[in-house]
Amino acid sequence: xxxxxxxxxxxxxxxxxxxxxxxxxxxxxxxxxxxxxxxxxxxxxxxxxxxxxxxxxxxxxxxxxxxxxxxxxxxxxxxxxxxxxxxxxxxxxxxxxxxxxxxxxxxxxxxxxxxxxxxxxxxxxxxxxxxxxxxxxxxxxxxxxxxxxxxxxxxxxxxxxxxxxxxxxxxxxxxxxxxxxxxxxxxxxxxxxxxxxxxxxxxxxxxxxxxxxxxxxxxxxxxxxxxxxxxxxxxxxxxxxxxxxxx
Numbered sequence: 001x002x003x004x005x006x007x008x009x010x011x012x013x014x015x016x017x018x019x020x021x022x023x024x025x026x027x028x029x030x031x032x033x034x035x036x037x038x039x040x041x042x043x044x045x046x047x048x049x050x051x052x053x054x055x056x057x058x059x060x061x062x063x064x065x066x067x068x069x070x071x072x073x074x075x076x077x078x079x080x081x082x083x084x085x086x087x088x089x090x091x092x093x094x095x096x097x098x099x100x101x102x103x104x105x106x107x108x109x110x111x112x113x114x115x116x117x118x119x120x121x122x123x124x125x126x127x128x129x130x131x132x133x134x135x136x137x138x139x140x141x142x143x144x145x146x147x148x149x150x151x152x153x154x155x156x157x158x159x160x161x162x163x164x165x166x167x168x169x170x171x172x173x174x175x176x177x178x179x180x181x182x183x184x185x186x187x188x189x190x191x192x193x194x195x196x197x198x199x200x201x202x203x204x205x206x207x208x209x210x211x212x213x214x215x216x217x218x219x220x221x222x223x224x225x226x227x228x229x230x231x232x233x234x235x236x237x238x239x240x241x242x243x244x245x246x247x
Contacts, residue, residue, distance in 0.1 A: 001028040004228060005048050005072070007063065008055040010034040013077060013217055017052055020221040027228060039063065043070035050228050053078050057139050061085055064100065068092040073231040074100040075224065079143030081239075090237045099234030103241040104143030106223030110197065111240075113212040114148045115247045117199040120208060121152035124201035126162050128177075132188040132196040140187035141178060144197055147240060149180040152199075 004021055008014040009032035021027045030048055033039055035055070043051070043066060051067045057080030067074040069092065081089075081102060093100050105111065121127065131145040152161075161182035170176060177186035195214040200207060214220070223241050230244045238244060 002026060002228065002232065003028050003030040003049045005031045005033060005051045007033045007039055007051055007053045011054055013054040016217040016221060017054065017224055020225060024225065040066035040070065043067065043072055048072045050075055050231060052224065052228065064089055065092065068096050068098055068100060071096060071098060073098045075227045075231055076100065076102045077106060079104055080139055086237065086239055093235065093237050097235055099231040099236060101227045101231045101238045103227065104147040106220040106227065106241060107214050108223055110144060110212045110214065111242050111245060113197065113199065113210050114151050115242060116210050117148050118151040118155045120201050121155040124203050124208065125159065125164065126202040127152065128184040128186065128200050130186045130188065130198045132190065132193050134193050135189045135191045137189060141185045145185050148199060149183045149185060152183060153181045
């Protein structure tokens with residue numbers, strides 16, 4: 001049995017992860033933890049295989065340090081990791097001989113959308129990303145939107161997107177969203193939504209829209225369970241679920 005701690009167990013995603021783990025036969029829910037618990041102290045006193053973390057971007061690094069430095073593997077859905085953060089995590093996994101999987105998104109359909117966006121980026125010079133989330137989401141843009149743009153840039157490293165647009169006048173500051181290498185990213189926050197994303201490519205006479213909708217947090221659970229089982233086989237950092245899906 002794989003002993004698992006769920007950190008952020010009182011949150012909406014955390015509760016769903018707890019339910020998913022308890023429905024399996026090979027995973028054992030060792031402890032449910034949240035902000036009122038001391039994760040570092042618990043891991044010092046208890047041998048745990050994997051910690052699943054769905055908490056807040058502000059505590060992302062202190063949390064992953066506690067996990068890895070106490071010899072547990074990490075499966076992290078918390079967003080906000082910078083390139084510098086990932087460099088530190090990579091050093092921690094090597095130092096402690098454990099694995100870590102950090103995924104901006106665990107929904108298989110979303111991973112496929114990002115993969116298709118990466119393919120399309122080679123052939124379209126104009127592209128925008130619109131991501132929609134519930135109004136309690138702490139950060140923007142979403143980790144998924146950032147990861148999507150990174151993959152598109154990786155596919156066309158010599159390309160600067162959206163160079164032929166005529167939008168030189170911004171009547172309201174910020175109305176064109178943020179940008180990464182020219183790719184415009186827009187964040188929508190409304191009650192009633194879960195997680196949705198559109199990647200829109202345009203070319204003369206045509207446009208291509210790739211859309212994914214997560215209408216329930218159940219959509220993330222197959223990816224979370226896959227990551228829990230996979231991370232024990234690793235001694236490295238994996239950033240993005242696509243690397244364990246073989247795409």
